[in-house]
Amino acid sequence: MAMFSQNPLLNGASYSFSEAPKFNAPEGAREHRFDPYTDNGGSTLAIAGADFTIMAGDTRLTSGYSINSRFHPKVFKIGGTTSDQSDATLVLSVVGFAADGEALKERLDAICKMYRYRHGKPMSVKACAQRLSTILYQKRFFPYYAYAILGGLDEEGKGAVYSYDPVGSYEREQCRAGGAAASLIMPFLDNQVNFKNQFIPGSGEGHALQERERHPLSRQEVETLVKDAFDGAVERHIEVGDGLQMMIITKEGIEEVVLPLKRD
Amino acid sequence: MADRYSFSLTTFSPSGKLVQIEYALNAVNQGVTALGIKATNGIVLATEKKSSSPLADPSSLSKISLITPNIGMVYSGMGPDYRVLVDRARKVSHTGYKRIYNEYPPTRILVQDVARVMQEATQSGGVRPYGVSLLIAGWDEGILPEEEIEAKEGEEGKKLSGKTGGILKGGPMLYQVDPSGSYFPWKATAIGKSATTAKTFLEKRYTEGLELEDAVHIALLTLKETIEGEMNGETIEIGIVGPPAHHLLGVEGVEGAVGPRFRKLTPQEIEDYLTNL
Amino acid sequence: MSSPFSINGGACVAMVGKDCVAIACDLRLGLQALTVSNNFPKIFQYGDNVFLGLTGLATDVATVSDLFRYKVNMYRLREERQIAPRTFSNLVSSSLYERRFGPWFVSPVVAGLDPKTGQPFICGFDSIGCIDFAKDFIVSGTATEQLFGMCESLWEPDLGPDQLFETISQSLLNAVDRDALSGWGAHVYIIEKDKVTKRLLKGRQD
Numbered sequence: 001m002a003m004f005s006q007n008p009l010l011n012g013a014s015y016s017f018s019e020a021p022k023f024n025a026p027e028g029a030r031e032h033r034f035d036p037y038t039d040n041g042g043s044t045l046a047i048a049g050a051d052f053t054i055m056a057g058d059t060r061l062t063s064g065y066s067i068n069s070r071f072h073p074k075v076f077k078i079g080g081t082t083s084d085q086s087d088a089t090l091v092l093s094v095v096g097f098a099a100d101g102e103a104l105k106e107r108l109d110a111i112c113k114m115y116r117y118r119h120g121k122p123m124s125v126k127a128c129a130q131r132l133s134t135i136l137y138q139k140r141f142f143p144y145y146a147y148a149i150l151g152g153l154d155e156e157g158k159g160a161v162y163s164y165d166p167v168g169s170y171e172r173e174q175c176r177a178g179g180a181a182a183s184l185i186m187p188f189l190d191n192q193v194n195f196k197n198q199f200i201p202g203s204g205e206g207h208a209l210q211e212r213e214r215h216p217l218s219r220q221e222v223e224t225l226v227k228d229a230f231d232g233a234v235e236r237h238i239e240v241g242d243g244l245q246m247m248i249i250t251k252e253g254i255e256e257v258v259l260p261l262k263r264d
Numbered sequence: 265m266a267d268r269y270s271f272s273l274t275t276f277s278p279s280g281k282l283v284q285i286e287y288a289l290n291a292v293n294q295g296v297t298a299l300g301i302k303a304t305n306g307i308v309l310a311t312e313k314k315s316s317s318p319l320a321d322p323s324s325l326s327k328i329s330l331i332t333p334n335i336g337m338v339y340s341g342m343g344p345d346y347r348v349l350v351d352r353a354r355k356v357s358h359t360g361y362k363r364i365y366n367e368y369p370p371t372r373i374l375v376q377d378v379a380r381v382m383q384e385a386t387q388s389g390g391v392r393p394y395g396v397s398l399l400i401a402g403w404d405e406g407i408l409p410e411e412e413i414e415a416k417e418g419e420e421g422k423k424l425s426g427k428t429g430g431i432l433k434g435g436p437m438l439y440q441v442d443p444s445g446s447y448f449p450w451k452a453t454a455i456g457k458s459a460t461t462a463k464t465f466l467e468k469r470y471t472e473g474l475e476l477e478d479a480v481h482i483a484l485l486t487l488k489e490t491i492e493g494e495m496n497g498e499t500i501e502i503g504i505v506g507p508p509a510h511h512l513l514g515v516e517g518v519e520g521a522v523g524p525r526f527r528k529l530t531p532q533e534i535e536d537y538l539t540n541l
Numbered sequence: 542m543s544s545p546f547s548i549n550g551g552a553c554v555a556m557v558g559k560d561c562v563a564i565a566c567d568l569r570l571g572l573q574a575l576t577v578s579n580n581f582p583k584i585f586q587y588g589d590n591v592f593l594g595l596t597g598l599a600t601d602v603a604t605v606s607d608l609f610r611y612k613v614n615m616y617r618l619r620e621e622r623q624i625a626p627r628t629f630s631n632l633v634s635s636s637l638y639e640r641r642f643g644p645w646f647v648s649p650v651v652a653g654l655d656p657k658t659g660q661p662f663i664c665g666f667d668s669i670g671c672i673d674f675a676k677d678f679i680v681s682g683t684a685t686e687q688l689f690g691m692c693e694s695l696w697e698p699d700l701g702p703d704q705l706f707e708t709i710s711q712s713l714l715n716a717v718d719r720d721a722l723s724g725w726g727a728h729v730y731i732i733e734k735d736k737v738t739k740r741l742l743k744g745r746q747d
Contacts, residue, residue, distance in 0.1 A: 184690025187715040191691070197714040197744075206743045232693035366631035373620060407625055407656045431622050 041239025079112025095179030383445025406434020497531030550722025626653030
């Protein structure tokens with residue numbers, strides 16, 4: 001009966017030991033399977049500017065068709081010396097399996113804190129990026145099911161975004177979308193941040209056209225892009241919505257903004 | 265086994281005639297007169313309801329039938345054959361059109377479909393032709409924009425009215441279908457016993473640019489010329505194609521819902537027309 | 542990957558503008574990851590102002606487009622008039638539902654202007670004919686998610702023909718660049734009352 005429920009939660013806990021099938025199996029035979037992962041939906045987004053980085057994520061937490069929370073942050077300050085992270089310089093966003101994301105955040109935070117206590121200075125975003133990759137790869141055969149993005153300012157003070165797959169492969173990029181609505185947001189970012197498929201009018205025919213030159217966007221422009229990207233994603237993806245959490249990393253510190261998103 | 269050796273009953277005579285069809289037309293020409301007049305803004309179909317006995321209840325008899333919300337028809341000839349054709353027309357307008365295009369067939373398409381049914385009865389094995397002629401009246405929505413219709417009419421320098429009927433322009437259309445399966449569009453016509461008399465009368469009274477109200481009036485006058493019995497709301501039947509009858513829709517406040525254009529006049533409405541005759 | 546809908550790849554999108562509509566498709570034909578052709582248009586014209594986009598299994602795209610060519614030709618001969626976009630959409634719907642238990646593996650998109658009112662008309666279908674009447678845009682193919690993201694953020698109401706061309710082109714090009722199974726150039730049709738403009742976009746050739 002529960003197998004036909006609309007609510008996946010009623011079909012057995014999907015993150016733990018799944019129910020053994022009671023039909024279609026020979027007498028006495030039982031399948032035992034450990035199913036430790038769930039997809040908790042949600043989406044994240046990071047854009048690096050000339051002297052800032054914006055990290056954003058929605059605050060909905062889902063399991064199947066259920067909304068488990070309307071405010072469950074995915075974007076975290078990392079490596080501050082205090083519990084309120086007021087002096088943090090790095091931001092980590094995680095989507096995928098919320099429990100793994102949480103665990104990953106706690107671990108990276110602890111490591112960054114230890115680094116800061118020992119060295120007397122915060123970890124550089126480059127060093128933290130490499131360390132995060134190592135943490136993820138250490139669990140190569142039982143991975144954290146999380147798509148992480150690390151944001152901060154590099155040694156020159158420029159915005160830096162590092163994006164990861166669940167087993168630690170990473171890359172520094174200008175922008176990245178992660179999670180459920182990544183495929184909706186990413187082409188928009190290509191177009192609006194990196195000016196992909198934009199050409200200088202009258203500069204040629206076909207492939208001879210000159211590409212529109214890239215220039216770093218202002219903080220105001222980037223904030224608008226982030227909002228537009230999420231408004232689009234919320235409209236078409238059921239796992240995205242409720243709230244938009246944004247962290248703006250500048251040399252003055254990290255500013256946090258939470259804006260409402262559609263809750264339907 | 266009957267289907268294996270069944271031959272068409274309608275076969276050519278040496279002179280090239282299909283006498284079965286002529287017999288069918290004879291049946292039509294013995295039938296009660298029915299007539300149709302096309303106006304600029306609608307059509308009227310009219311016929312006499314003749315009962316064989318004074319004991320018959322005339323209110324249960326109905327000779328004008330609704331096929332689609334915008335199309336209706338009347339007959340002259342054999343009543344049972346007509347009812348079969350009404351059933352087929354209603355069926356084919358759904359299976360052959362509405363279920364495919366989610367809209368009702370234009371009048372000409374329905375006429376062609378009914379005509380095909382009647383033609384098939386002249387060529388199939390083991391059947392006889394239908395002993396009826398039909399008058400089919402309907403309103404087509406048309407697909408041309410209004411201004412284009414006006415421009416076209418300006419060129420031809422014809423009618424001033426908005427519509428003249430047909431699939432492109434939209435508007436009223438009146439057809440006659442015969443047992444052979446042939447069909448003709450008419451401005452006004454009559455079928456049945458007194459068809460000739462009625463048509464002569466219509467030729468005199470019909471004018472271009474007729475309004476529906478005038479058409480109903482002329483229809484009653486024509487009927488009066490040919491009618492055998494008494495003329496009142498019980499003894500004649502009138503169907504009109506007119507403006508959408510929203511009161512027949514049965515629902516209110518549904519966006520985009522349009523009432524049927526074809527409706528039968530009630531005996532009371534007919535009486536009202538008759539008193540003004 | 543073995544879904545019939547994503548073997549050959551391809552993308553299509555239609556958008557409503559002010560007194561105009563646009564429909565666009567990519568040109569790729571592939572066999573899984575292997576690109577076989579870069580000239581496989583997925584948009585077909587069935588009247589002055591009636592266009593059909595078909596994505597999905599290429600063999601069905603070809604067959605279904607021919608089937609509707611036949612059906613629309615028959616309609617024109619029988620009714621002595623062009624088919625209207627809404628009527629055509631209902632024909633598409635009923636034809637697809639005829640194959641309810643052995644469907645054509647296509648996701649059709651219809652775009653056109655109503656001949657009577659000149660109103661823009663677009664709609665999309667699932668493979669068994671359920672119609673999605675949209676007031677803004679319709680997407681189909683292997684790049685649907687990307688197209689939804691692009692259209693949702695770039696589209697706005699009452700775009701003129703030139704703006705609409707820019708919007709639909711950017712939506713399609715950037716969407717297919719994030720889909721490995723779509724791309725290799727595009728066809729874009731801008732449909733206005735008395736004018737249809739067809740443009741070829743080169744796009745990335747990878």
